[in-house]
Amino acid sequence: MSVRLLVAVLLVQLVLGAGFVLAAVNGFPLIGGGDGPSARNSAHAVPTPRLNRFFSGRAYGDVRAQVALGPRPAGSPASRRLGDRLRASLPNGRFEGVPGGLRNVVGHLPGSRPAVVIASHYDTKDIPGFVGANDGAAGTAAVLELSRQFRAYRRRAGAPELRFVLFDGEEVPAGAPEAEFYRHGLRGSKAYAARHRREIRALILLDFVGDRSLSLPREAGSNPTLWARLRAAAARAGVLHAFPTRPVGEILDDHTPFRLAGIPAIDLIDFTYPPFHTTGDTLDKISAASLDVAGEAVFEMVRLL
Secondary structure, eight states: OOHHHHHHHHHHHHHHHHHHHHHHHHOOOOTTOOSSOOGGGSSSOOOOOSOOOSOHHHHHHHHHHHHHTOOOOTTSHHHHHHHHHHHHHSTTOEEEEETTTEEEEEEEEOOEEEEEEEEEEOOOOSOTTOOOIIIIIIHHHHHHHHHHHHHHSOOOTTOEEEEEEEESOOSOOTTSOGGGHHHHSOHHHHHHHHHHGGGEEEEEEEOSOOBTTOOOOOBTTSOHHHHHHHHHHHHHHTOGGGSOSOOBOOOOSTTHHHHHTTOOEEEEOOTTOTTTTSTTOOGGGBOHHHHHHHHHHHHHHHHTO
C-alpha cells in the first residue's frame, strides 16, 4: 500500500469514527423518523414494528399542535379553530352538522360501498386546564396520519370507500351527569351513525392510543370477528405485544352507536390510562412509539379489508 493511499484510509477511518461517536452522543435516528419521545427514551420500551407505513413523528407533531391550542371542549373557540385545521388536513374534507351547533369533520377516499370508517373524537372534556393529549388529541392525530398514508397508497381495485371521521361532542357538556354519558355524550357519533348507518360496513375507532404504557385489549363492545382481524394485522406488523388476549368490560364510546345500529365496530382504547379526565393528561404522557403501534396495526388491517 502506498503512503498516499495509507493516509487516505486513515483519514476516512477518523471521519467515520468521529461520526459514530457523535451519533452515539446525540442518539441514533429511529427507523421511520419521529420528533417526539421514542421507545428508547421511554420507561416502557416499545419494540420496533416490523412494518413501516405510519409516520409516527408526524402524528406526534399533530398531538403537540392540538395540545398547544389548550382546552378544546365542544363548541369552544379553540375547538372551532381546530375543526377548521382538521377539515383542511383530511382528503376531501368537509363539515357535517351535529345538533347543538357542533360539527363532525369528515374526509373520504373513493371506493366501493359500503364504506369503512376510521374515526376518533376531537373535543376535550370541559375541565379548566384539561388539554386531552391522549383523550382526544392522540386518536385524532392517528386518524389524520392514516388518512395521509392511505391517500398515498395504491389500493386494489374494488377496495371499499374509506371515511375518516372526527366526531365532535364525544364528551358530556359541563353540568351534565357522567352517569348519563350515553344520553348526553357521543353527540357526533350518534348523529353520524343515524344518518349513514346504511352506508357503512365497519367502524374502527381510535381513542386512547398514545400513552407510553400502551395496552389495547378487546373491550366487550368491540366486534369479535373484526377484532380478530385487527390482532392478525398487528401480528403481521410486529406489534401484537400491545393487543393482549384478555378482554375487558364494555366501554361506552363513539363506537357504541354503530354497534347498536348493527354495524361491526371496534374501539382501540387503553382505559387503564391513569390521568383519565384529569389535567395530568398532558403531552409528556404521550409516546410516538405508541402512536406507531396503533397506526401500523390499523393500516395493515384496513388495507386488506
